[in-house]
Amino acid sequence: MRALAVAAHGLVFSYPDGHRALDGFDLEVSAGERVALLGPNGAGKTTFALHLNGIHVAEAGTVAIGDLRVAEPDLAEVRRRVGLVFQHADDQLFMPSVREDVAFGPANLGLRGGELDGRVERALVAVGAADVADRAPHHLSGGEKRRVALATVLAMEPDVLVLDEPTSGLDPAGRRELVEVLRSLAQTQIVITHDLPFALELCERAVIVDHGRVVAEGATAAVLGDAELLRAHRLELPYGFDPAVASRGR
Amino acid sequence: MHAPDGFLNAGTAVATGAISAGAIGVGLRQAREQLADRQVPLAGISAAFIFAAQMFNFPVAAGTTGHLLGGALAAILLGPAVGSVVVAVVVIVQALLFADGGVSALGYNVLNMAVVTAFGGYAVFRGLLRLLPRTATGVVFASGIAAGVSVVLSATAFSLEWLFGATFPVPFDTVFGAMVGVHLLIGIGEGVLTGLTVGAVLAARPDLVAGVHDLDRVALRDRASIGMRGFLLAGALVALLLATVVSQFAAPAPDGLERVAEDTGIAEVARDHALADAPFADYATHGLRNESLSLAVAGTAGVVITLAVGAGLVAAVRRGRGRGRASEGEHEHGPARAGVG
Amino acid sequence: MGAGHAHALYQHGHSTVHRMGPEAKLAAGFASVVAIATTPREAVWAFALHAAVLAAVVTAAELPPRFVLRRLAIVLPFVAFAFTIPFVAGGEEVTVLGVGLSRDGLWGTWNVLAKAVLGASVSIVVAGTTEEARIFKGLERLRVPVAITLIATFMLRYLTLIADELRRTRVAMRARGYAPRWLWEARPVASAAGAVFVRSYERGERVHAAMLARGFTGTMPELDTRTATRADWLRGATVAGVVAATALAAAVTT
Structure with missing residues (x-):
């Protein structure tokens, strides 16, 4: 078995308003694996993602990224290792230009000069966005924003990528370009999505999250083939989509 | 209200610049304590909200529209410190990038539109909360009145600056009367809009209304049921009250204050010496119907504004201290409910 | 307000003025505005010179x-x-086209007009030749507190997003037949504003989380290292110097 990239055990977390978002959340992800996190709205998927780099701190349970516990004094290194791509690209792209935005993370790691420029360049090339480097983020198309948001975390050379609803709001071409970029990356990937065909296309394993914990997991094709399971957790395949047929074509 | 370059004389521009810089400096320090490293994104995006709200038209009468100024709104929603900084940034960017208001006029524009409205408006808001029931209805009402008054305070502050920095011959009492008169009407709109907006935020996320951070959340749960009619009526009443007070002072006939002055012989002395060595601009005192009386009005107005802004500053500082202790180490994973997954 | 904000502020270009370091350009602009604002109004020739320099x-x-x-x-x-x-102004009257007008008032009109137009023109030139972000970078180098310039940077980044959000809410209201004409019909507008504030604040919290996720520790990294050169400062000083000398000469001669 490959080494564990992510190991979360027994996470419990409540928001200040009392809502319990995580309630005994367990998940292990091997290095290089791509895992889809499926589940209804409010299941705790995003809250879990924010535990992976210590933005939220669990009341109980532990998270480890590789050999590091997600806690001080290793928080800075954890945040380098875990690249979080937020659901709304506009929340992630806050600097005045694409180049500065991609540089923000590695610059916080202390990189400067040619080394920093190289990181920015490589990250933008990896997502096919080198041509928009000097544009303002708010002038980009939805698809470009999403790929640039991915570049901002790739520039930190993370071990684990966590993507929150990466395909929401993308047109079909933008979605296909994103799939191609993600499949070309070697990082361990955790993908939160409602887009079940996208999960099938990208991830070998799928996990269903509901009421703050993992309720089912298995090979993506098998999970998506279990109509009963999907219905129980408010998940629906697009009309006419047959996962068995689709995965055969892969 | 965005005065252009050279509207007031250089001395006034410099003096108001110094006052503004000092007040915003205090605001910045307290804001840092209140928000820590969340300061930049939260204050920045709130500033964008205030700026956008100023471009957002609302109906006034017969289809004509007006827009929010937002100083008191920012102070009530974000606290006086963050609120004053946010509005100051809006005013500065409007001058620098949009050429709206002069760059050399920033001293008085920031003072009138950010410092006086945010700190003064907040002091009025907190003062009213002492008198009103500490419920959503009370908070909405206090917000509305405070916002309306903040606009009048701002107009009064401008009139006072005119006394020192006039650049053409319109006497102080004419400017004062006109500015306050017009802004009483503007203030009604500002008050209604601010009150309702605070009410809407209070209903959705009471924890985001910084101006009521110390009130009991449960008591705030009553649906603010204050009717539009009641609101307008209250606004009109307050406006009428202020108008009466102002016109009392500005009326040409001798009134109580002047009688006192004349009886005690102060008037004679004042008339001879009040303006002789005073730093007032000739234009603002030239043609005053009654010099000593006008100066008494100006003095009273000055005291009122100084007290209001001072009270707001004190509230900001005290609030910052209290908060700093209460939220220590909390902001890292604080209330950021970063989306629901 | 209003219409003016809809236009693009920055005009892309590669002129000498565009290439100047922002701090030198801002300093020159500020000095010029102050000189214009303090030029005695009677010195009409001085304003003509200011206008010529600006042109x-x-x-x-x-x-x-x-x-x-x-x-x-x-x-x-x-x-x-x-x-x-x-x-409305008082003082000595002159008769223009049969109407009695204040002489000092007429000077007042000229004074407000000339200074407002020239002062605004300086801002327009600075903003028209400097990208927004570099203006704030320049201010920072002129010792304006970093907190102010960063808040301003974030404000401009999110301004269009939030303004669009308000506009969309308004369109959605109009689509459902809401056409307010009077102040007492403003409640839905205010509710919308309140909702947009809540969403803006929550966005602020998400942006903060996104910053933390990429290693933010409270200070922004210094990335833009293109500072003003000596030639930039010299150019700025020349322009501001001419304007200031004009203002000084005007003050001495009037």
Whole structure:
């Protein structure tokens, strides 16, 4: 078995308003694996993602990224290792230009000069966005924003990528370009999505999250083939989509 | 209200610049304590909200529209410190990038539109909360009145600056009367809009209304049921009250204050010496119907504004201290409910 | 307010003025505005000279005159106001076309007009030749507190998003037949504003989380290292020097 990239055990977390978002959340992800996190709205998927780099701190349970516990004094290194791509690209792209935005993370790691420029360049090339480097983020198309948001975390050379609803709001071409970029990356990937065909296309394993914990997991094709399971957790395949047929074509 | 370059004389521009810089400096320090490293994104995006709200038209009468100024709104929603900084940034960017208001006029524009409205408006808001029931209805009402008054305070502050920095011959009492008169009407709109907006935020996320951070959340749960009619009526009443007070002072006939002055012989002395060595601009005192009386009005107005802004500053500082202790180490994973997954 | 904000502020270009380091450009602009604002109003020739210098800078910046004129519309309310001054001002009267006007008031009109237009033009040239982000970088190098410049940077980044959000809410209301004409019909507008504030604040919290996720520790990394050169400072000093010398000469001679 490959080494564990992510190991979360027994996470419990409540928001200040009392809502319990995580309630005994367990998940292990091997290095290089791509895992889809499926589940209804409010299941705790995003809250879990924010535990992976210590933005939220669990009341109980532990998270480890590789050999590091997600806690001080290793928080800075954890945040380098875990690249979080937020659901709304506009929340992630806050600097005045694409180049500065991609540089923000590695610059916080202390990189400067040619080394920093190289990181920015490589990250933008990896997502096919080198041509928009000097544009303002708010002038980009939805698809470009999403790929640039991915570049901002790739520039930190993370071990684990966590993507929150990466395909929401993308047109079909933008979605296909994103799939191609993600499949070309070697990082361990955790993908939160409602887009079940996208999960099938990208991830070998799928996990269903509901009421703050993992309720089912298995090979993506098998999970998506279990109509009963999907219905129980408010998940629906697009009309006419047959996962068995689709995965055969892969 | 965005005065252009050279509207007031250089001395006034410099003096108001110094006052503004000092007040915003205090605001910045307290804001840092209140928000820590969340300061930049939260204050920045709130500033964008205030700026956008100023471009957002609302109906006034017969289809004509007006827009929010937002100083008191920012102070009530974000606290006086963050609120004053946010509005100051809006005013500065409007001058620098949009050429709206002069760059050399920033001293008085920031003072009138950010410092006086945010700190003064907040002091009025907190003062009213002492008198009103500490419920959503009370908070909405206090917000509305405070916002309306903040606009009048701002107009009064401008009139006072005119006394020192006039650049053409319109006497102080004419400017004062006109500015306050017009802004009483503007203030009604500002008050209604601010009150309702605070009410809407209070209903959705009471924890985001910084101006009521110390009130009991449960008591705030009553649906603010204050009717539009009641609101307008209250606004009109307050406006009428202020108008009466102002016109009392500005009326040409001798009134109580002047009688006192004349009886005690102060008037004679004042008339001879009040303006002789005073730093007032000739234009603002030239043609005053009654010099000593006008100066008494100006003095009273000055005291009122100084007290209001001072009270707001004190509230900001005290609030910052209290908060700093209460939220220590909390902001890292604080209330950021970063989306629901 | 209003119309003026809809226009693009920055005109892309590669002129000498565009390439100047922002701190030198801002310092020169600020000094010029102060000099213009303190020029005695009676020295009409001095304002003509100021205008000539500005015209030269606009030409050097390769800014279309129409761009500058269109953006000058922002001072129109004050122009309208300025024309009322001779009617309300006191002092010696002169008769113009049979109407008695205050002589000092007329000077007041001229004073407000000339300074408002020239001062705004300076801002328009600076903003028209400097990307927004670099303006704030320049301010920072001129010792304006970093907190102010960063808040301003974030404000501009999210301004269009939030303004669009307000506009969309308004369209959605209109689509459902809401056409308010009076202040007491404003409650839905205020509810919308309140909702947009809540969403803005929550966005602020998400942006903060996104910053933390990429290693933010409270200070922004210094990335833009293109500082003003000695030549930039010299150019700025020349322009500001001419304007200031004109203002000084005007003050001495009047």
